[in-house]
Amino acid sequence: MAFSLTEDQTQIADSARKLVETQAPIARLRTLRSQPERWSRKCWAAMAEAGWTALCVQERHGGLDLGLTELALVAEAAGRQLAPEPLVSSAVLFASAVQLLGTHAQRDQLLASVADGTRIGALCVADGGRYDAPDRGCVQARIVDGGFIVDGVRSHTLDVTLADTLIVAARGPNGAVTLFVVDANATGITRTPEARVDGRDAATVRFDSVRLAPADILGELGGGLAQLDGALDRGAVGVAAFALGAATRALELTLDYVRTRIQFGVAIGSFQALQHRLAYVFAKVELARSGVLTASRAIDAGAADGPRLASMAKAKACDALELAAKEGIQMFGGVGMTDEYDIGFYLKAHRGLDTWLGDSAHHRARWATLQGY
């Protein structure tokens, strides 16, 4: 397996980083966090214009039909500046779910607009985006007149407030879970935005007698959450790449700071107690980079160990971000604790990224299961 980037991939990575630095710098989080809309439609349009939303969509649906390898490059760039736009939700999780499970009609109807960024899709299938906790069965589907009526509440759901289309999981009377594609503005759906530590868009979604038709089913009737595994693995690699970018940037910020912060008459970066810890953070980040590189390539190649490597990438990248952010705050010292400095954003981001799609412990347990122990 080759890990060095092709010329095209290098170009994608370079232009992605440029786009994020010029149009989506981390400073915007300070204003976005108090806005009703938690991410910028203008930035989203620029990302779509650059093709980010089309990377993982097949060509015949208006996509670029590139792979997770390319998607990981732009997600990493977005992660450097903690761009809150719903890239992973819409362009990876939603797009992959529709592509892998959708009927011809559903793919024709949904994918072209996802690829050009005009449709925002999001998953609404597990509370808090957790797949490691038992489903509490809070969203139920009844069969009435050959259709379905969905009731219930799903909380802490990322990227749904501004979404146009949702994928909802609902438990039927026989206990089996069915996935549905639902218009986010359908009658009976209310989305109550939540205030999150990472400032990202999330809401509690309430379903009051939402009427759905058999044609809205995604995948099999009663097919269960496991149908989403393929999409979730891709999403996990997307989140991992985002966390990798964030970890890399948190380390850079800290390195810049310790090189210039003078105490006792010298730059504090000259102290071995800090140097060794920073070198250790660097090692963790490079190992996580290897994890993201190998997972994205394995899934693109359809390798049997793709799911296991996706879990590895997710766990290792989030762990690296946690370490980089915590060490960063410690080395910034008092100012690291202030809201004025950006380093704190990276720790807050970790809280959301680690939980999303299952935390590191969940992914280690999944790895063990997939390895037969």
Added chain:
Amino acid sequence: MKRVSVPAGRLEPRSDAYPIVPTRGALEMSLEDFRAEAALWIVENAPRSLYGTRSGRFDGYWGGKKQPPVSEDVARWLAACVERGWTAPDWPTELGGGGLSRQHTEIISEILTELKLPPPLVGFGLAMIGPTLLDFGNDAQRAAHIPPIVRGEVRWCQGYSEPGAGSDLASLATRAVRDGDDFVIDGQKVWTSHADKSDWIFALVRTNPDAKKQSGITFILIDMSTHGVSTRPIELISGSSPFCEVFFENVRVPAANVVGQVDHGWTVAKALLGYERSMIGAAMGGQLRDAEADLVARARRALDAPSGQLPSALTRDEIADLAMDEACFNVTVQRVIEGMKGGKKPGSESSILKVVGSALKQRRFDLAVKIAGPESQGWEGDAFAADDLSLTRDWLRSRGNTIEGGTSEVQLNIIAKHVLGLP
């Protein structure tokens, strides 16, 4: 790795191996043709008993006057390769090498790995002092030392560390004083692997006590049979070891044995350390493969859970975490190797290999003894299984992994200064 293509029916090794002279010059044929011809030659010449006997990277005959080959077949395999110059395929033919390129050498080593054949000869002569003499030695030194190395007649050891000079190698104090055509050497080396089995030692000695640190050091070759040289093996916390102390008392060494210039041996030493680091780094990458399967098997025995999910969530978590780190490490090794193709300098990620690889190896053994529990307490005798006894020894030995070949602390200094650009 490319598969070795050998004509059907030719795979059976012959017991009466005898070198076949190649029909065409290797350098004139394509690499693919060379691969086929080399495979054929190896199959024709490698004695049957050696197939499948290679397990680790350093398996093989180490040469020298003090340790004869363990079997006639080992000697025969060496003789065949010496005849063709294939103990050092990319060294010059006039010095006993094969006159081939680096690529040819890699092909030969790939074929040997695939056939699980030990290389005909291994050791510090081929891996360290040989390349150093080719780069820094004079004609007389090359003519005197390279042919015995490629023929496996002389085994070398490395005299660098001293009791007072470990991580701070440049503070070494073994003295060499000029007396006519000789230097007279007094002092002590330590951590010298296999010194008691070696014929010659390449050593760093201080020729100018007044010069600052690195400047007064000379690189010199010493025949260990010279009067005044003695060795003593070192016992480790894990038991016996290949490490030795080497003592020099009034040892007379011809000044002609100085490699490079007097007082300027540090340059030579640094180049040679580079060979050593790449050797250890590669070994780390190769040795990390089977930890997970081994740990799971141990856990199944210890937890009495022959199949299914392990009943300890903590053990599952710890094994999986280590397995993930090892997988990421192995990919990092691949990234480094890939990045160095075409003679490019290794990328910044290469700096983490030693510190991460050695720590992972320790974690593997730490976890293994923890899982083994009471069975990890043995030292020797038959109250404990042989496998558990060797685990305990390996666990103790692994504490040295983060010390030898550059301590982790020194490696972290290097990353901080040279990769992260810290003051």
